[in-house]
Amino acid sequence: MSDSSRSLTHLNAAGQPTMVDVGTKTATRRVARARSRVLLGSEIIRLVQAGELPTRKGPVFQTAILAGIMAAKKTSDLIPLCHPLGLDDCQIQIDVVGPDTIHIICTATLTGKTGVEMEALTGASVAALTVYDMCKALSHDIVIQETRLLDKTGGKSDFHHVD
Template identity: 55%
Template sequence: MPTSPSSSGLTHLDEHGRPAMVDVSGKAVTAREARAECRVAFPSEVAARLRESGLRSAKGGIVDTAVIAGTMAVKRTHELIPFCHPLPIDGCRLAIDWDGEDALRIECSVRTTHRTGVEMEALTGATVAALTVYDMCKALSHDIVLGPARLLAKRGGRHDVGEAP
């Protein structure tokens, strides 16, 4: 029998207020997709150096490494966040580009066909990619700022949010 949301309206608490994974067995299998973003803001002198280098650091290609890390994170979200279901990932795309003079914008889009959505996978992919950018650039400055990270859109399931991915 599927777990119903607690009286608080939170889906990951049972009727006694204890942590519980949501039982999705009664939900229909549908196409699900989500899109999330995270920004990485650099001090202006660091951004200038990164632009000059073609987004390369002593550790290698920043964007390529962040895309790989974000993709790996999407596939392992259920290992990082306790009540996320393991999902078959049908598609994952990360786009990373400059957003103004001093920041990178990382967008992660994820698709599956399943009983539950991929919002957490998209958010995890975007934020782990941002953490990877930080790791690759921290030798230049520790004043790099991550965020905000946010859900841009989701489709499938009960509620659609934001603009279509």
């Protein structure tokens, strides 16, 4: 790291894992958006655009949306040292953005003392994994190319990624 004033927040002075104490922080409205980019292939995109792929688990995109929301709500069970959060809102949007690519965007919202970046990232990731799982019978060439934080507001510092 180039900035020596920065340090890892989940390590104490002895270098041991620790949960961040947010007890003295003020609750603010916090919003985070994360995106997973999934290369599905043009044939799967064509099938989806022709009327959603029905599977035994349900329609692909709708099932992925539910899985992403459920995962965001369970982030503290999946990622060590994340605070359990009662989200105010979680939305998953899936858009076809090219002949073979989709974007999955998860927006997590909370009024609280800690941010929701991990919830947004988890929601987008699990939704992408669900799309893969439900479409893998058609192709194993599906690639989850990128999962990244797009923006966050309401904490100590705001962040916005520019593509």
